[in-house]
Amino acid sequence: MKPNSIAIVGTAETTELGKIPNLSQIQLHADAALNALEDVGLKPSDIDGVATAGEIPTNVAYYLGITPTWVDGTSVGGCSFMLHVRHAAAAINAGLCETVLITHGESGRSRVGVSNTWPRGATTLAGQFEMPFGVAGPPTMFTIPVLRYMKEYGLTHEQLAMVSVVQREWAAKNPRASFKEPITVEDVLDSKMIAYPFRKLQCCLVTDGGGALILTSAERAKDLPQKPVYIRGTGESVETPLISQMEDFTTSKAFRVSGQKAFEEAGIKHSDVDHLMIYDAFAHLPIYGLEDLGFCDPGCAGEFIAGRNTAPGGQLPLNTNGGGLSYMHSGMYGMYALQESVRQLRGTAAAQVENAKISIAHGVGGMFAASGTIIMSNEQL
Amino acid sequence: MAEFKKQVPRPTPETQHFWDGAKNQQLLLQQCDQCQHTYFPPRPFCPKCASREVSITEASGKATLYSYVINHRPLPGFDNPHSIAVVELEEGPRMMSNIVGCPQTPEALVLDMPLKVTFEALTDEINLPKFQPAEA
Ligand SMILES: [Zn+2]
Numbered sequence: 001m002k003p004n005s006i007a008i009v010g011t012a013e014t015t016e017l018g019k020i021p022n023l024s025q026i027q028l029h030a031d032a033a034l035n036a037l038e039d040v041g042l043k044p045s046d047i048d049g050v051a052t053a054g055e056i057p058t059n060v061a062y063y064l065g066i067t068p069t070w071v072d073g074t075s076v077g078g079c080s081f082m083l084h085v086r087h088a089a090a091a092i093n094a095g096l097c098e099t100v101l102i103t104h105g106e107s108g109r110s111r112v113g114v115s116n117t118w119p120r121g122a123t124t125l126a127g128q129f130e131m132p133f134g135v136a137g138p139p140t141m142f143t144i145p146v147l148r149y150m151k152e153y154g155l156t157h158e159q160l161a162m163v164s165v166v167q168r169e170w171a172a173k174n175p176r177a178s179f180k181e182p183i184t185v186e187d188v189l190d191s192k193m194i195a196y197p198f199r200k201l202q203c204c205l206v207t208d209g210g211g212a213l214i215l216t217s218a219e220r221a222k223d224l225p226q227k228p229v230y231i232r233g234t235g236e237s238v239e240t241p242l243i244s245q246m247e248d249f250t251t252s253k254a255f256r257v258s259g260q261k262a263f264e265e266a267g268i269k270h271s272d273v274d275h276l277m278i279y280d281a282f283a284h285l286p287i288y289g290l291e292d293l294g295f296c297d298p299g300c301a302g303e304f305i306a307g308r309n310t311a312p313g314g315q316l317p318l319n320t321n322g323g324g325l326s327y328m329h330s331g332m333y334g335m336y337a338l339q340e341s342v343r344q345l346r347g348t349a350a351a352q353v354e355n356a357k358i359s360i361a362h363g364v365g366g367m368f369a370a371s372g373t374i375i376m377s378n379e380q381l
Numbered sequence: 382m383a384e385f386k387k388q389v390p391r392p393t394p395e396t397q398h399f400w401d402g403a404k405n406q407q408l409l410l411q412q413c414d415q416c417q418h419t420y421f422p423p424r425p426f427c428p429k430c431a432s433r434e435v436s437i438t439e440a441s442g443k444a445t446l447y448s449y450v451i452n453h454r455p456l457p458g459f460d461n462p463h464s465i466a467v468v469e470l471e472e473g474p475r476m477m478s479n480i481v482g483c484p485q486t487p488e489a490l491v492l493d494m495p496l497k498v499t500f501e502a503l504t505d506e507i508n509l510p511k512f513q514p515a516e517a
Binding site: 120121122123125127128129130131132133134135136139140141143144145146147148151192193194195196197198242243244245249 | 454476478479493
């Protein structure tokens with residue numbers, strides 16, 4: 001990808017977040033899309049590229065009345081939207097389309113009009129070699145590597161609990177966050193046991209919601225009303241659909257490959273980064289993310305977070321919307337990480353990082369199965 | 382979450398030998414005839430060098446505890462709480478399983494502890510490989 005050649009020019013989340021029993025899943029996509037179109041002052045007829053996950057692009061294009069010349073249905077879990085941004089940038093640069101709409105909508109809590117299915121049927125490898133052992137969804141799968149990490153690096157339960165504490169501090173500044181009440185390490189370690197060593201306050205929320213992004217060329221962005229957020233660097237990768245077959249339980253190969261690719265493309269140093277979003281379905285993910293993206297040495301991110309380096313006032317503001325742990329988590333949270341990066345670079349975030357110029361949104365798909373990384377800037381250079 | 386019912390594996394042509402082996406109390410792996418790589422889960426080619434010349438080998442059944450969680454949420458067909466573990470086989474590959482024959486507590490489940498395979502009947506056709514402490 002050519003750095004800074006493509007910009008995010010329209011963004012929005014659904015009008016409501018949290019519990020939305022009166023909207024079906026496809027309408028959550030549409031509500032977010034209509035809000036994003038309004039944000040940038042465009043109509044569905046101005047869109048010629050559609051990307052989505054959870055629904056197929058056909059459903060979204062038809063529902064909104066769009067006739068696209070390019071579609072992308074890449075669906076690798078919650079980071080799919082990072083991959084869509086990357087693919088859309090390449091497609092616009094290649095002349096396949098001019099203006100791309102990326103949508104997410106998920107009735108994660110109310111389950112109204114849900115069309116996607118749990119892809120772990122009895123004949124799949126996961127269905128044969130993982131599901132029969134009593135895994136009950138992400139809380140008992142995504143969490144399996146962490147005891148190995150704790151043994152290898154000496155990460156403590158208290159340090160792991162600090163991830164939730166710090167993110168709640170960010171959430172407290174955000175009127176749209178689901179949970180805003182302050183919590184302590186003791187609160188986290190006393191909360192209900194879900195899957196040892198993970199307790200309730202270390203697991204993400206389950207909510208309804210959606211979000212949408214509109215991308216076009218940096219050239220065309222000049223004529224549009226919002227401050228452009230330029231795509232500076234991008235990365236993606238996948239490792240394995242089976243958490244038991246991850247190469248190393250202390251680091252994600254998909255994270256490392258995706259992150260390194262994005263940094264190379266962007267041509268920036270870690271010290272250039274003003275703001276960071278790391279998809280936090282569970283409390284250990286920011287720890288793996290900080291290390292695999294190269295912000296911390298292996299084994300050091302727990303201490304880094306516990307030392308308040310990512311908290312309000314710290315040197316590296318992380319998950320400033322409150323994250324999947326406190327803001328919202330519909331199931332495919334990557335869209336909300338991108339939304340917060342854009343808000344920070346527009347200067348419109350609830351917990352605004354002063355003078356933020358470079359932001360990274362790093363996503364995970366499945367249980368460390370896939371990854372996407374988007375580096376954004378509000379300066380074209 | 383209702384969709385997470387106890388799931389019974391349905392073998393495919395590529396995995397049938399594994400489940401036939403489990404039914405006979407054997408833990409079967411595959412080894413590449415070209416590069417000697419031993420691997421799991423089953424597939425009729427080597428994931429390391431892509432050779433289609435592979436042989437089925439029987440594992441010793443010895444393993445160590447690589448990582449785990451203890452699920453505290455009620456799940457049909459499982460004692461509550463119950464371990465969900467990844468074990469590292471003596472031959473190298475790792476696999477998901479449950480640790481049985483010991484208390485389901487952090488004190489009893491110590492990383493790197495030696496384990497041995499045991500088979501539990503899930504249906505008439507399917508035995509699941511599970512692991513218990515080696516000294517038990
Ligand atoms: Zn081989």
